[in-house]
Amino acid sequence: MMADTPQKTALIGSDGFELDPADETAIIEEMDHYERPQAACIEALKIVQRRHGWVPDGAIAAVARVLGIGPGEVEGVATFYSLIFRQPVGRHIVLVCDSSACFLTGFEELRHALVEQLGIDYGQTTTDGRFTLLPVCCLGACDGAPALMIDDDTYGPVSPADLPGMLEAYP
Amino acid sequence: MSQSIASQRESLRYRSRLMQPEAERHPDTHPLTWRLRDDGEVVWLEEYLRKDGYQSVRKALADGDPQAIIATMKDANVGGRGGGGFSAGLKWSLTLQGGDMPRGYLICNADEMEPGTFKDRLLMEQQPHLVIEGMILAALANNSCYGYIFLRGEYVTAGRVLNRALDEARAGGWLGADINGSGFDFDIVVHSGAGRYICGEETALINSLEGKRANPRAKPPFPGQSGAWGKPSVVNNVETLCNAPGVILNGADWYQGLSGERTGNGGSKIYGVSGLVEKPGLWELPMGTTGAEILDRAGGMRNGRQLKAWLPGGASTGFLLPEHLELALDFDTVGKEGSRLGTGLITVVPREQSLVALVRNLEEFFARESCGWCTPCRDGLPWTVKVLRALESGQGEAGDIELLDKLAADCGPAQTFCAHAPGAAMPLQTALKHFRHEFEQGISEPRTKAAEG
Numbered sequence: 001m002m003a004d005t006p007q008k009t010a011l012i013g014s015d016g017f018e019l020d021p022a023d024e025t026a027i028i029e030e031m032d033h034y035e036r037p038q039a040a041c042i043e044a045l046k047i048v049q050r051r052h053g054w055v056p057d058g059a060i061a062a063v064a065r066v067l068g069i070g071p072g073e074v075e076g077v078a079t080f081y082s083l084i085f086r087q088p089v090g091r092h093i094v095l096v097c098d099s100s101a102c103f104l105t106g107f108e109e110l111r112h113a114l115v116e117q118l119g120i121d122y123g124q125t126t127t128d129g130r131f132t133l134l135p136v137c138c139l140g141a142c143d144g145a146p147a148l149m150i151d152d153d154t155y156g157p158v159s160p161a162d163l164p165g166m167l168e169a170y171p
Numbered sequence: 172m173s174q175s176i177a178s179q180r181e182s183l184r185y186r187s188r189l190m191q192p193e194a195e196r197h198p199d200t201h202p203l204t205w206r207l208r209d210d211g212e213v214v215w216l217e218e219y220l221r222k223d224g225y226q227s228v229r230k231a232l233a234d235g236d237p238q239a240i241i242a243t244m245k246d247a248n249v250g251g252r253g254g255g256g257f258s259a260g261l262k263w264s265l266t267l268q269g270g271d272m273p274r275g276y277l278i279c280n281a282d283e284m285e286p287g288t289f290k291d292r293l294l295m296e297q298q299p300h301l302v303i304e305g306m307i308l309a310a311l312a313n314n315s316c317y318g319y320i321f322l323r324g325e326y327v328t329a330g331r332v333l334n335r336a337l338d339e340a341r342a343g344g345w346l347g348a349d350i351n352g353s354g355f356d357f358d359i360v361v362h363s364g365a366g367r368y369i370c371g372e373e374t375a376l377i378n379s380l381e382g383k384r385a386n387p388r389a390k391p392p393f394p395g396q397s398g399a400w401g402k403p404s405v406v407n408n409v410e411t412l413c414n415a416p417g418v419i420l421n422g423a424d425w426y427q428g429l430s431g432e433r434t435g436n437g438g439s440k441i442y443g444v445s446g447l448v449e450k451p452g453l454w455e456l457p458m459g460t461t462g463a464e465i466l467d468r469a470g471g472m473r474n475g476r477q478l479k480a481w482l483p484g485g486a487s488t489g490f491l492l493p494e495h496l497e498l499a500l501d502f503d504t505v506g507k508e509g510s511r512l513g514t515g516l517i518t519v520v521p522r523e524q525s526l527v528a529l530v531r532n533l534e535e536f537f538a539r540e541s542c543g544w545c546t547p548c549r550d551g552l553p554w555t556v557k558v559l560r561a562l563e564s565g566q567g568e569a570g571d572i573e574l575l576d577k578l579a580a581d582c583g584p585a586q587t588f589c590a591h592a593p594g595a596a597m598p599l600q601t602a603l604k605h606f607r608h609e610f611e612q613g614i615s616e617p618r619t620k621a622a623e624g
Contacts, residue, residue, distance in 0.1 A: 077382065083325075098536070135539075143444075
């Protein structure tokens with residue numbers, strides 16, 4: 001793959017990225033749900049992200065081509081939404097709820113414990129590429145505050161002492 | 172991984188639940204939750220039909236009069252449960268239809284992200300068919316050809332449950348072409364988001380649905396005139412839509428009666444409490460139930476703490492005081508106290524909590540979630556955070572509180588495209604009103620009395 005990659009230039013879409021055929025099919029299927037193909041943009045980026053973990057530069061142009069819109073529009077969307085990642089992230093995403101109910105019930109201790117145990121702060125990834133730590137809007141688990149999400153799993157209430165055992169499940 | 176760690180992790184998994192057992196919930200009094208199971212498992216189609224599911228759709232299709240659905244909903248006056256409180260029936264009556272008008276879209280706002288709010292999750296995760304039933308009624312009333320459930324991306328379980336329920340509904344003839352032999356076509360798809368609180372604002376939601384950045388649109392035109400792809404579009408919250416089947420089946424008078432003498436706003440409401448109470452949770456109660464009753468159901472403050480203040484319905488509502496606990500929690504009454512009912516899910520603030528720190532946390536949230544479209548919101552909210560941080564650490568300067576007053580006023584209604592900035596201003600303004608002394612304590616060199624004059 002690397003050997004075939006053309007020289008990287010400043011232009012989006014010039015880094016030899018190719019959409020997986022299955023992903024392209026999935027994106028085209030998504031387009032069917034809407035009056036205009038552009039509406040599948042967010043889902044298309046999520047499809048790319050499910051395979052690659054993040055949205056590489058070249059995927060922007062590739063998605064734009066499938067949707068028939070400009071790469072600038074796709075990039076505008078990719079950079080707007082907090083759960084679309086425009087840089088590599090860890091194998092597991094830890095989303096810590098920092099909204100009011102969690103703030104009032106021990107979010108700060110939980111966050112400090114996570115920062116300490118993972119050795120990273122928000123927006124960073126552990127050196128072994130295992131975890132990326134991010135804040136998230138109210139997770140809607142306020143009766144289980146403080147809450148956090150790891151990948152698709154929501155936990156709460158979580159105390160700092162629960163973290164080691166919980167993180168172990170995500171190799 | 173050892174067995175014990177796995178089971179420990181399993182026990183920490185968050186599960187949405189209603190605090191009232193099945194024995195306490197009845198069709199006449201708990202239209203939103205009476206079908207829910209004590210074991211918290213999903214009420215799938217077979218059980219849902221056994222529990223009178225889809226009867227309102229059957230009735231509406233037999234009546235064949237969409238205008239009658241709108242009229243009944245209007246009479247029932249179901250205030251929007253996403254927090255706005257706008258009458259769903261009135262909204263539906265304003266949707267353009269007939270003549271050359273193309274059929275439009277029915278959008279269920281399932282982008283639940285208002286801090287302190289966890290009710291729509293329960294309805295979607297455990298009773299998906301009530302959401303679908305409400306959407307079909309709304310589609311009939313508004314002549315919508317297609318429905319979207321705009322679901323926040325983090326609600327993974329809700330997405331899985333809704334998709335399976337949609338398949339069941341299609342197979343059962345409740346969705347798709349010629350529903351129940353009525354000639355009415357309607358289908359629904361789950362559109363899952365990728366974060367950002369602003370997507371819950373109805374015009375930003377429509378932009379997001381169209382695959383764009385979630386910036387709000389100017390109103391008018393309202394979505395009912397020109398929404399998704401320029402078609403008449405209706406955006407209703409999950410809980411709002413879940414109210415429709417009961418209203419259509421039992422009528423507006425029955426709905427009004429649910430709240431008894433408590434309030435002029437009818438119906439029942441999913442109330443809740445979070446924060447440091449003994450038993451945080453959700454209850455379906457008559458509209459107009461007081462904060463005191465709800466707090467009592469939650470077992471009161473945790474470990475004998477004292478209540479200092481509370482938010483009646485999410486981060487974008489105004490702080491109330493303990494003396495307000497006896498007020499009926501409905502749209503009108505709470506509105507008169509300088510706050511809003513919002514989502515009706517209470518957040519309690521204990522006496523030892525610094526209001527400055529809490530408001531800083533709230534404004535950090537609003538600043539981060541601003542879409543950046545309007546200047547007062549994009550630039551004003553981070554500025555409030557900067558000032559609040561200074562006050563919190565005792566580094567405030569003379570004039571900071573007046574500056575906060577001004578920034579909040581600049582974020583008030585009609586200064587921006589949407590309600591994000593006004594929502595951010597409300598907790599700040601009410602905290603400054605009720606707890607000004609706490610903010611003043613953050614000023615390192617308080618002004619003299621003379622300078623203040």
